[in-house]
Amino acid sequence: MRLVPVNCLKGGEIITKTVIDENGSRLLAKNTSFKSYYKKKLQARGIDRIYIADKLSEGIEIKDVISEKTRLRTINLVKDTLSIFKATQQIDVTQLKTSVIQIVDDILSNKEILYDMVDIKSKDDYTYGHSVNVAVLCVMLGRKIGAEKSYLKKLALGGLLHDFGKILVPDEILNKPDKLSKDEFDIIKQHPSHGYQIFKDHPLLTPISKVMILMHHEKVNGEGYPLGITKNQIHEGARICSVCDVFDAMTSKRAYRNEYTIVNTLNEMERMTKDHLDEDLFKTFRGMICYYPVGTTVLLSNDTIAIVEQNKIGSIDRPTVRVIYDLKNNEEIFRRVDLSATKELKVERELISEEYMNNPSILRAMRP
Secondary structure (H helix, E strand, C coil): EEEEEEEHHCCCCCCCEEECCCCCCCCCEECCCCCCCHHHHHHHHHCCCEEECCCHHHCCCCCCCCCCHHHHHHHHHHHHHHHHHHHHHCCCHHHHHHHHHHHHHHHCCCCCCEECCCCCCCCHHHHHHHHHHHHHHHHHHHCCCCCCHHHHHHHHHHHHHCCCHHHCCCCCHCCCCCCCCHHHHHHCCHHHHHHHHHHHHCCCCHHHHHHHHHHHCCCCCCCCCCCCCEHHHHHHHHHHHHHHHHHHCCCCCCCEECCCCCHHHHHHHHHHHHCCCHHHHHHHHHHCCCCCCCCCCCCCCEEEEEEEEEEECCCCCCEEEEEEEEEEEEEEEEEEEHHHHHHCCCCECCCCHHHHHHHHHHHHCCCC
């Protein structure tokens, strides 16, 4: 399977990864045939790429760190928990704790700790999908630093609920497509305190999950919010949540901007270790994030186009790739190259959707 721009699809391609809409429902189901009229439906939601199966990508498999069942169930539970609170001011996290156990078990069942996928979500699905992604990343990072299973569960629940306080922020501010005014940003900055107030006396949340909600926007230099405390005063769980929150936020499409590539995100996050993020935790985090996830299309240093086949711990910036097209000679080719075994060839960058439509050779190479 591979990740292909929606504009390149003609209809009839097999969808290999379920696409979830803004309500947490299946918009396009796995193993179904793509119809040409799906394009407008996807583009209206800001989804410009999906995973498909074709001859070019035959044999390439993508494994999510948690099962589709766990992901969908948890997204819907987060959505329901928010809806119930909005309607009744009541909180029930019993079922969320069950999902937390499944998230942790799914991640612990994987031998390798690699985040090796692109999460396809609607620009309007940020709240629910983001919460689940942050929880997953928190557990992965916790596992990477050697945390016990009981601690991983606390990280997962804190990750799921870290932005819960945004429910008390007006929608017109949360979803504003333009730059926020100072007053509007001051309102946004209240959401960690709002979330903490909602959960501070909840008997099913541990202190670790609660401080993750309260402190995930603190900065190591003391210039974060709401408390303005420095690194040594910020609980490790909150520092873990902060790293994971920033990564998923930057790699997600929003109403006011496109997503950043993984490489650009990681480079920017490295600069943020000077004043915002925990440097040691970020270094560990960076070691588990694949620069070019399996199924993505990349440009190599010899002007060839390739699909990423496999990533390995220790060489996450030099994957094994399937070369499919020579841009210099405008011809199809087919060969497998392990970039970790050669110094002569490297990935220049991931190809972005706009390039497919503006470059006839790239477009020709990418059509199924």
